[in-house]
Structure formats: C-alpha cells, structure tokens
Amino acid sequence: MKRIFLLWMFIAPFWAIAENEHREADFNFDWKFYLTQDNSKDLSIPIDDAQWREVRLPHDWSVEAPFDSTLTGSTGYLPGGVGWYQKHFDTPASLEEKSVYVLFDGVYNNAEFWLNGKKLGVNPYGYSPVYFDLTPHLNTNGQENIMTVYVDRTRYADSRWYPGSGIYRNVKLVTVDKLHIPIWGTFIKTPEVNQHSADVSLDINIKNDTKKTARFSFETKVFDPQGRMVAQQSSAHKISGRKEGLFHQELKVDNPQLWSPEQPNMYKAVTYVLNNGKPVDEYETPFGIRTIRHDADKGFFLNGKSTLVKGVCLHHDGGLVGAAVPRGVWERRLALLKEGGVNAIRTSHNPFSKEFLDLCDEMGFLVQNEIFDEMDYPKDKRYNLTLREAMYITDGYEHHFQEWAERDLKRTIRRDRTHPSVFEWSIGNEIEWTYEGYRHVSGLWDPGVKGYWNRIPDLSPEEMKARYEALPERKYKLADTAKKLSDWVKEMDTSRPVTANLIIPVASLASGYADALDVVGFSYQTNQYNWSKYHYPDKHFTGNENSGSWHEWNEMLENPMVYSMYMWTGIDYLGEAQDKWPQKGWDGDMLDFGGFKRQGWDHFKSIWINQPHISVYSLPIAGTQFKVDKLSGKPVPKKGKLSKWRNLANKHWNYQEGDTILVEVSANLPVVELFLNGESLGARSLAECPDHIYRWAVPYQEGELKAVGGFDGARISDQLKTAATPAKFKLEADHTVLAADGYEVSHVVVQLYDANGLPVRSEEREIIFEVKGEARVLGVDNGWNKSVTPYYSDRITTHEGKGLLLLQSLKGKSGKVEVIAHSPGLPDQKVLINVQSNHIN
Known part of the structure; x- marks a missing residue:
C-alpha cells in the first residue's frame, strides 16, 4: 500500500496537468477572417464566411500590410481597418452537466462578440483579458456553433506606439462542471517565509451553476519545482444554488525553495473539487514562494535581501510579428536581456499577455505591471496631423475610461496577481500631461523658463500647492482619479505596492496625486530625488523610466532609497516615430527590431554583471x-x-x-x-x-x-x-528541431563574411529565401529602424551584414524543412529544420 501511495504522490502533478489541459482547450486554430474599412456592422450575424481567408490566432492584421508614408508615424506607418473573425465549432460537452466559457487574453480593440448571432458583450480596451459564458447560447441539437468577433481599428492613430490589430493574444475554450472554480478563481500569497518554512495562503472561489445547494469538498496539493508533493489540505463546505462563494486554505511548506531572478523556483497548487465524493473540477495554480518589502529609506528587499532593480521598459510588439508575438520570440529576447544583466521589466504602458508573464515567472524577471497610459483626458497623438484630421483617428481609451476602467483594472489584476514575477502595480504613465495647466504648477514649465528638464524647483511645496489650487476647475482631478484606481487595486491585492510613472513629480506631490501611491516613480527627473525626499520625508521615491545613462545607475548606488531604473527602452518598438519617415519606430537601448544586440547591451552588461x-x-x-x-x-x-x-x-x-x-x-x-x-x-x-x-x-x-x-x-x-568585400554568408537557426504544434519558432539568422571568414558589417546584400517543407514564414527583418521592407516578404537587404527569417511549425505537420538562401554573386546556403510530432522543447 505504501508503494501505491508513493507512486501516486509522484505522478499526481502529471495527471493534474492532463486534467487542466482538458479544462482549457486551445481555441486558436481554424478561424476565418475578413478585413474591411466599413465599420457600419449592418450585417446579419453570423455572416457567410465562405470567401473569407483562414487564419490562426494569435493574429495581427496590421503588420501584414506594407509600411505607408501617408499614414502616421505614431503607430508605425501601418494601417488599421475593421476585422471580422468567425470560428465554427461543435458544442464540447453535455450542457446539463457542464458550463462552457470562452477566454480572450487580448483583442485590439473596440471588440464585440457574438455566439450563434446572440450578443455576448463588448470590450473596448485592447489590453485587458475578457471572458464570456457561452452556455445559454450553445446549440444542443447537433448543429455547429459560430463564434463571431468584430474589431474596429478605424481609429488607426489611437495610440502613441504600435498597438496591433485583431485577436492578437491566445484564446481558450474553458469547459467545467456546473460546480467549479471559475476563471482566475484562485489567489495565492506567501505572507510569512523563512529558510525553514513558508505559509501559503490560498483564496478559492467556487461557483454553483445548479439550482440546488451543493455540498462539496475540495483538496489542495502543493508540488515543489521537482514535482514532489510537499503540502496538502482538505475541507468540506456547502454553497447555495446559483451562487459563488469565497473559501480559504492555509498550508505550510517546509524548507521552501524561494523564487528570485537568480533562481526562479516555481511551485504548483492543484485544487480538486469533489461533489458527493465525485471529482468534478481541478484547478492548477502556478506560484512562487517569495517575500517583497519596500522601505522608504532603504529601498527594495526581495526575500529579505536588498535588491537593485536593473530594468527595461518594453512595448508589447515583437518587430516583424507585430503584436501577435509567439512565445519563442519573447523567449529569445528575454534570454538576451537576461544575459545582459536585466532582472526587471516594466510593461509600458499597458498589461501584457499571460504568456509573457508566464515566461517572466519561469525565466526570473521582476515585473512592474502597468495598467493605463490614458485616463480622464487624451494624450496628443497627432504628430503631423492637424486637429481636424485627428479628431476621429486618434480617439483612444479616454472615451471609455469612466465606464470601463474599474472592470479592465480588476480583470487584469485578477488574472495576474498570483504571478511571483509581478511585484508592483503601476496605475498609469505620465498622466500629468493631459490635465490642463498641470505642468506649470512646478514653475519649471513656465513660459520663458529655460533648462526646465531635470531641474530642482525654485518654488516651495506650499507655493506649488497654491498654484495647483488656483487652476481652473475641471470635471476630473488627477488626485481623485489616482485615489480611485489605487483603491481598486487594493480591493484586489494588498500584497504589492501601487506606483505610477510621474513625469512632473514635484507637481504631483503638491497636487495630492502622489498621495495615492505607495512608491512614487519618477519618469527621468533624477535631480529631484533629494529635493523631494527633503520636503516629503515619509514618501518613497525611485525611477520608473530612465534614459539609460550611467548617472542614473550611479544614483541607485549612492542613494539607498532609489532601488530601480528602467531604461527607455530595452528593445526597439514600432511607432512613436514622430513622422520621420522612413524611421518606423523608437530605438531601444539593448536590442534592435531583429533581436540583435546593440552597443547598449554591452554597455549595461559591463556595469550590471559582476x-x-x-x-x-x-x-x-x-x-x-x-x-x-x-x-x-x-x-x-x-x-x-x-x-x-x-x-x-x-x-x-x-x-x-x-x-x-x-x-x-x-x-x-x-x-x-x-x-x-x-x-x-x-x-x-x-x-x-x-x-x-x-x-x-x-x-x-x-x-x-x-x-x-x-x-x-x-x-x-x-x-x-577590417573586412573585405562579402564573399559568402552563413545561415544559423536557433532551433533546428521544432514541435509540430503550430507554435514553436526558429530564428534563421544571416551573416555576411569576407573570404577570410571575417564578418562584414559595413556592406549589404539582398538575401532571397526559399522555404521547402511544412512550415510557415512569419516574416523577414534586418533589425534596422529605417527599413521599410514589408515584413511579409521572401527577401531582405541585410543591415550591418545581418538579416533574419522567422519560421513557425504547422500543427500536425512533421517532416524536414529546408531553408535555402540566395544572394546574387554569392554561394547559396541552406539550413535544415526537423519538425517532429513528438518533440518537447
């Protein structure tokens, strides 16, 4: 009997995974897509999609288009439009026993959803996850179901950077028993941790979709990073029909393996729900055991150890793939950032995908999870557009903020709050620009004042407060809005501090905006740290956005309070190009568009890696x-x-x-x-x-x-x-074996060489790719900010002697893929990639 118990203890995690995969089914494949400029919606839904093209998700339609100089540089000279998506599928289970939900991790933007012509709802914000209950509208008579999604990006300049277009993140179909743990239904905290033991606090939501009161029990088992069960607890409860209840468990883990950037140890809690002794649901919650502490005078402590946050700001696009970034693309980029010394990411200026946070958990990155870039009032996204031209196409989230901010914020936090990588919530970025007269509160932006940037103010805090109170009355006050957002965060999670990125921090201190924050994050303005600490000694100040200079790092070394810097930005991103055609994006400090190292990578490795x-x-x-x-x-x-x-x-x-x-x-x-x-x-x-x-x-x-x-x-x-003229080139694939799952990718890199084998980085050649076998080409790139070659092409002209082809496997298609590269006057080169149905990367 003892042998049977031990066998169960070791195989349980694998059984749990299989069950969880059954609960959440991949819903990314076999969609139909139609692109138009007509946003009238005067159609009978579902729509006849016989002539639509097939796509798989995640999908970003804007990045498929060529760059167009007549469009705005704010979003990278790429178009918007209206996208219609439809998917035909069978009802996955008996609806007498099961409930079925669809979970969208992100749709950009102004999305509306139907099932079989019945309206499910809308979600204007392109960065928040959303789910819908499909059960009432599913066909039960053997007929197929049709999911319809409408995405309106006719406001193609609605952002200051490239946001992408469409269903650009993963979609899951969730099938559960009528008595179940709902989506994002668990929350794990580790309030007390030492080297001998850790307290694991688990909140569990249970939902009863039946009419009758349910008497049930649930058991949670905790598995360590090696898959061994290290804690368990059971309890019995009851819940009324058509109700949802919150239940609590306390577990203890001995000799915990702590999560940190250096050792990102991940545990797993598996909660089993039993109704009258019968297993009806199983919910898996990955988590890490760690403690965080922010000290207003001494900085940040992770697991009791003073920790300097070596961070980069990132936008969510991945260059040639736009906003629909495969996991393997992020994995390669994050690995290079890690190698260069980075231990933290700021998700500027919006929530990233769940998949991205999963990688940060697994690879060891602290994450400042940012929610909004616009609040009550819009930011100026016009660049070279006149006000009249911009009246419609630059309309952004400010039109939805009053109605949707609480829901978007709470859904995001509910999804993300068990990730050990997430250690701060940022409610917003440089919001002060949008409030009329606000910039002049400090006196540094007064007309005629020169050299205002990063200056120590001449006015006292009392004079600034008087200036703020004398501003014309407006409908919304930033201090009130920030307090509201901070309160919503704390309703969901009190285990992490609230911060924001302040571009005019001294004015925000005087106005009361900073009172809503546990940590006051400075956007540049490093010379104002000591002034602010002197006048506001109880507040905690640090850097949330920095230019990427030695003096900003040195500020952290010399001032214990300042524990973080986040370079703007770690990787090149599309948009915010300020209409300097053909420049299509902003220069990153460490990696370019192709994920190739820049000088900044070496510079920061030299100061961040010992x-x-x-x-x-x-x-x-x-x-x-x-x-x-x-x-x-x-x-x-x-x-x-x-x-x-x-x-x-x-x-x-x-x-x-x-x-x-x-x-x-x-x-x-x-x-x-x-x-x-x-x-x-x-x-x-x-x-x-x-x-x-x-x-x-x-x-x-x-x-x-x-x-x-x-x-x-x-x-x-x-x-x-000194290199001679290019005489050859080489192809190198970062992965020569891929799983035939339709997700895994291989970066095929080209480098020019001279006859002596020296890399040639000062002359360029056109490279033409030919791909034979079962794989799809996601695009080509050379990493250069001023290259406007369409990403969806079979050729690229190198930059600094380099080029990139990105390949992805096809679902269920195994075999050999041959990549042959041609360049006039140079010998052809090729690389082989094996796609295997049983490969586990």
Whole structure:
C-alpha cells in the first residue's frame, strides 16, 4: 500500500496537468477572417464566411500590410481597418452537466462578440483579458456553433506606439462542471517565509451553476519545482444554488525553495473539487514562494535581501510579428536581456499577455505591471496631423475610461496577481500631461523658463500647492482619479505596492496625486530625488523610466532609497516615430527590431554583471556628440559637458583613410588600453570616463583595432578587424528541431563574411529565401529602424551584414524543412529544420 501511495504522490502533478489541459482547450486554430474599412456592422450575424481567408490566432492584421508614408508615424506607418473573425465549432460537452466559457487574453480593440448571432458583450480596451459564458447560447441539437468577433481599428492613430490589430493574444475554450472554480478563481500569497518554512495562503472561489445547494469538498496539493508533493489540505463546505462563494486554505511548506531572478523556483497548487465524493473540477495554480518589502529609506528587499532593480521598459510588439508575438520570440529576447544583466521589466504602458508573464515567472524577471497610459483626458497623438484630421483617428481609451476602467483594472489584476514575477502595480504613465495647466504648477514649465528638464524647483511645496489650487476647475482631478484606481487595486491585492510613472513629480506631490501611491516613480527627473525626499520625508521615491545613462545607475548606488531604473527602452518598438519617415519606430537601448544586440547591451552588461567584460565599437567623429580636443587629441563632448551615451556606434573597422574615428569601449575594468595594428594608442581609466565608456579619437588605418584590459593571467580583449568585400554568408537557426504544434519558432539568422571568414558589417546584400517543407514564414527583418521592407516578404537587404527569417511549425505537420538562401554573386546556403510530432522543447 505504501508503494501505491508513493507512486501516486509522484505522478499526481502529471495527471493534474492532463486534467487542466482538458479544462482549457486551445481555441486558436481554424478561424476565418475578413478585413474591411466599413465599420457600419449592418450585417446579419453570423455572416457567410465562405470567401473569407483562414487564419490562426494569435493574429495581427496590421503588420501584414506594407509600411505607408501617408499614414502616421505614431503607430508605425501601418494601417488599421475593421476585422471580422468567425470560428465554427461543435458544442464540447453535455450542457446539463457542464458550463462552457470562452477566454480572450487580448483583442485590439473596440471588440464585440457574438455566439450563434446572440450578443455576448463588448470590450473596448485592447489590453485587458475578457471572458464570456457561452452556455445559454450553445446549440444542443447537433448543429455547429459560430463564434463571431468584430474589431474596429478605424481609429488607426489611437495610440502613441504600435498597438496591433485583431485577436492578437491566445484564446481558450474553458469547459467545467456546473460546480467549479471559475476563471482566475484562485489567489495565492506567501505572507510569512523563512529558510525553514513558508505559509501559503490560498483564496478559492467556487461557483454553483445548479439550482440546488451543493455540498462539496475540495483538496489542495502543493508540488515543489521537482514535482514532489510537499503540502496538502482538505475541507468540506456547502454553497447555495446559483451562487459563488469565497473559501480559504492555509498550508505550510517546509524548507521552501524561494523564487528570485537568480533562481526562479516555481511551485504548483492543484485544487480538486469533489461533489458527493465525485471529482468534478481541478484547478492548477502556478506560484512562487517569495517575500517583497519596500522601505522608504532603504529601498527594495526581495526575500529579505536588498535588491537593485536593473530594468527595461518594453512595448508589447515583437518587430516583424507585430503584436501577435509567439512565445519563442519573447523567449529569445528575454534570454538576451537576461544575459545582459536585466532582472526587471516594466510593461509600458499597458498589461501584457499571460504568456509573457508566464515566461517572466519561469525565466526570473521582476515585473512592474502597468495598467493605463490614458485616463480622464487624451494624450496628443497627432504628430503631423492637424486637429481636424485627428479628431476621429486618434480617439483612444479616454472615451471609455469612466465606464470601463474599474472592470479592465480588476480583470487584469485578477488574472495576474498570483504571478511571483509581478511585484508592483503601476496605475498609469505620465498622466500629468493631459490635465490642463498641470505642468506649470512646478514653475519649471513656465513660459520663458529655460533648462526646465531635470531641474530642482525654485518654488516651495506650499507655493506649488497654491498654484495647483488656483487652476481652473475641471470635471476630473488627477488626485481623485489616482485615489480611485489605487483603491481598486487594493480591493484586489494588498500584497504589492501601487506606483505610477510621474513625469512632473514635484507637481504631483503638491497636487495630492502622489498621495495615492505607495512608491512614487519618477519618469527621468533624477535631480529631484533629494529635493523631494527633503520636503516629503515619509514618501518613497525611485525611477520608473530612465534614459539609460550611467548617472542614473550611479544614483541607485549612492542613494539607498532609489532601488530601480528602467531604461527607455530595452528593445526597439514600432511607432512613436514622430513622422520621420522612413524611421518606423523608437530605438531601444539593448536590442534592435531583429533581436540583435546593440552597443547598449554591452554597455549595461559591463556595469550590471559582476564579470570582466570588454567590447569595442566605432563611428566617425563627424556627426557625433564628440569632437577632438586639439591639445590632448582626446574626444570631448561638443557642449562642454558629458553628453548622454547613445546607440550610435558600429561594430566594424571599415572607413576611409584620413577619417578620424571615435572608438568607444564598454568595460568594467579599471584600465583599458587600445592598440591599432599592435601599436598602443594609450590607456584610459575609469577616473577619466565617468559614464563608463572609454573613448579614443583614432586616425583610421586598415587593420586590427584591439582593446585589452585586466591583469596578467586574467587579461581579456575585444577587437575589430577590417573586412573585405562579402564573399559568402552563413545561415544559423536557433532551433533546428521544432514541435509540430503550430507554435514553436526558429530564428534563421544571416551573416555576411569576407573570404577570410571575417564578418562584414559595413556592406549589404539582398538575401532571397526559399522555404521547402511544412512550415510557415512569419516574416523577414534586418533589425534596422529605417527599413521599410514589408515584413511579409521572401527577401531582405541585410543591415550591418545581418538579416533574419522567422519560421513557425504547422500543427500536425512533421517532416524536414529546408531553408535555402540566395544572394546574387554569392554561394547559396541552406539550413535544415526537423519538425517532429513528438518533440518537447
């Protein structure tokens, strides 16, 4: 008997997974889609879709289109429109015993939903999850069901960045017993944790869809990261018919394996519901055991340890895939950010997908989960549009905020609050711009004031408060709105603090906006930390958005209160291009559109990773922020002070004789020496390089440029060599084996080389791809912000010698996929990818 018990203890997690997958069915495949510009909805629903094209979800129709210079750069020169989706399916179970729901993780935007012509509801916000009960409208006579979804993005400039269009996140069909745990029906907290034990607090919602009172019991088993059951508890209850109740369990885990970015240990709670002894439902809740503490004077503590948050802001698009980002694309990008030292993500400026948070849990990233970018009033999204032109196409969420904000916020928090990665809730981003006169409260934005950015205010807090109170009365006050949002958050979760990103923090302190926040996040304005702490000593201040400079990191090292910086932004994103065609997006600090490393990756690795690191970049002095000092021969900032470091440099040594080249070395070594063709050009020390970039002005000579640092026996180096004309190229796939599940992806990267095998990064070639076998091409890219080649193409011109093809497996289609790449004048190259029906990645 003991053997049977032990066997059950070990196989239970796998049985739980199988049952949970049965409860939640994949609803992404076999949809029909039709794109139009007509948003009249004068149609009989369901619609005859015989001529519509087939799509699988997640799907973003805007990124399928070519870039168009006549559109606005705010959303990346890509169009909107109206999308209709329909799916035909059978009723999954007997409706006498089961209830059926559909769960959409995100539809952008202004979405309406029908089943068999019966209206289910609407969801205007494109970033909040929503679900509907299908049970009353499902066919029970053997006829098929038709789900219809309408998406209105005719307001194609409704954002300041690229939001995507359509059902761009996952969809699940959830089938449960009439007595069940509803969607997002559990909430786990770990209020007391030490090295010997952890208290696990579990709230469980139970819903009874029958008319009769149900007497039931439920049992929760907790499994550790190795799959061993480490705690369990059972209890008996009853619930009236047509009611939903909240129940509670307390469990204890011995010798807990704590969750952290360094060791993202994930536990799993499986709750079994039994009605009259019969198992009727099973709900699986992944969670992590960890503690968080924010101290207004000493910063942030994770598991009792002072922790510096090395963060990046991200938007939710993935370059060539738009907003419909496969898990594998995020996995590759997050792995590179992690390698560069990043341990935190700010989801600017809206909730991301559940799948993204799952990855952050598993890979070890802290997440500041942000909810809104617009509240009572709109932000200016016009760029080069006149007010008349923009009156309709820039209409955004502000039109829905009063009616929908509470529902969108609470649904998001209910979905996300058990993720251990989520450690802060941000209610909004730079909202102050939208309230008339608000910017002048501080005196720093007064007409005629110069150099207001990042200045210490001349006015006292009392003078600012008087200015605020003298503003014309408006319908909505930011302090009241923030208090309302903060209260809603705390209704759902008191285990994490509320923050926001304040672009005018000193005015927000005076106005009362900051009173709604547990942590006051600064958007830049780092010079105002100490002023704010002096005048408001009980409040906690830190950085929620930063330019990505050494001085912002140094502020954290020198000021224990300031525990975080989030670079704007970690990865290139579409939109916010300010109509500078052909620039289609904003430059990221660490990775470009193709997920290729930029100089910023090396720079921040050198200061965030406690390992010897050195890397060399170069660019001509002309056009940079630096000039050559005539006496010393060293590069100095043109404006007489150290300028912000930026991603300007090249990873090559190919210029014209006579050019003066700025050489930048990112390193964390006390001294770095530079050599050109074996001859020393001198050494630089950290004392000379306060922004941690070592710089030389070098007259160009063909050959080898080499930077060396470290001590004898532990010296490291990096070098650039002059490359010749491209003579070949190579293909490299990050995954050569894929599961035939329709989800897994392979990044096929092209790199040009010369005849000596040196990478060529200063000349470009067109690469034409031919794909043979069962896989679909998601698109091509070269990572360049100014490339407007359509993503949905079979060819790309390299940038810095690189190009990218993204492939995805097809569901149920196994076999070999051959990628052949052609380039005029260069030998063809190919790579093989095996798609296997039984592969587990």
